[in-house]
Amino acid sequence: MDDLSAPAVPRRTRADAQRNVEALLKAARTVFDTSGVNAPAKEITDLAGVGVGTLYRHFPLRSDLVKAVVESGIDACAEWLRQYTEFLGTKRGLAPALHSGDPAYEALPGHFLEKVGPVLTQLLDAAAAAGEVRDDVSTHDLLYAIANLCMPVPGQGPEYNQRMVALLIDGLRAPRQGGSSDSSSTDDGR
Template identity: 50%
Template structure:
């Protein structure tokens, strides 16, 4: 069962099925594409033209389609990697801060992520196969993450008990989504409000 030896130098069992290892140049290009897509989507929404992403990544559009057969696959990939980044950020934040601060900062971080998703909400409901399971991935990865943050803050007595992570996750997304257009400060105020809401009734009042 020595999978690691068979797989090569690094253990990344995540996508194994039919994932012949990419040539190094292909890996580089792929990274550049994801990076460029991230920036372009954040600036222009997920409806931005593929050519723009290609130019920004310094590749031809054919190369993008080699890695992401459909435009929606690229969107989904960026979305997934940002979800993962959010999970990672939670771990870091909770190591370096007290539970309430970690929770607060993570919600800010999370809301910034949501704010870069102009147009995705629409896309999600479009029935495109590439989006199948994206919402599930979103919940499956982020709910436990937020749950852990909440439980830590709860255990330290900084917030009250019984806050539902699912609700808070969606509520935050909705609050930030409606305010995306005009006021960037709005999200922050909304989050502050939510935080205050869950602090109400905490054991420690500090």
Template identity: 45%
Template sequence: MAKVLSTERMTGAAPIVGGERRLRADAQRSIDALITAARELFATTGVDATTREIAERAGVGMGTLFRRFPQRADLIAAVFQSEMVAIADAANSLAADCTPFEALAKWMQAYAAFIGTKRGLAKALSSGDPVFVGVFAHFDQRLRPTAQKLYDAAVAAGEARPDVDAAELLCAVSTLCMSTYPGKPDHAGQMTALLVEGLRVAR
């Protein structure tokens, strides 16, 4: 017994606990790989990419995919939420490095790119699947307040007109991203730039 206790003190954990930690790390790597693979495929082929394609790109078996994400909707929601966290966090860096209006303009472009790569997502989200209830809640909790904070900062600095609601901006950009224009793959980004420029206060 004394020998076992000595080993635990040296390593900080008993062998069983260490094994559980390694298992959790392996599980997290599988989850991260699946989310990354799904994100890449959704961006190029839309959310209709097959689970087999996703598993193959992630380098895991189908059993692992379904163990981590029992329903296809679970994986779609996980990708959407992970990207919402990333784009919300990006606002802090932009606010620190740019003027308030520049931060707003660049963030809106990032938001447009985020929406523009979600082909087929609107249909999935409107499917009535209860898994997606949390996605809408996450959107309200992270992205709308983020947009409002950036917009309010630009207004407070006297760089943006004060008569627009940030939620309206998000809705407008989302609408722009639904349209396509032949020969202009960045049509939504260009229209978003024009939209945001219209908020600028003339000097």
């Protein structure tokens, strides 16, 4: 068998290359927060502890890096949302108890908003500025939507929760030029 007929096997990213990408993304987030997206590349690479060549190998254009930073933030938010709804879903009765009006739980929404609100606001603002998320979604809108996702629906299992998370995330997407935002179809094909 010659090499030309063998199917191409996708190469796994080397561990050091993956660490470099993660370091670059982390550094870029920090630098973008303090100096804006037009900050010198050297500032990012110095903070990441890599050379400029490494930056351009992974992100040939500045827009590639900005896009990757925004996407990684959106991915992190989506993963957090999935884990959070899964967590509450596994704690049967927790979400209704938290929404019961019991005075013992009164401080929890404020605590949650204090811890999550600023980070979520920053993420939404960056994603909206990049055109990835609708610009009319507030932190409170998103947090209330998440809270509603956490309320159990009788007779529905984890697949239903995953579908609702996917619909929420899809609904956050900014409309694409010439059309509306992507939408998930329902189970009956609509």
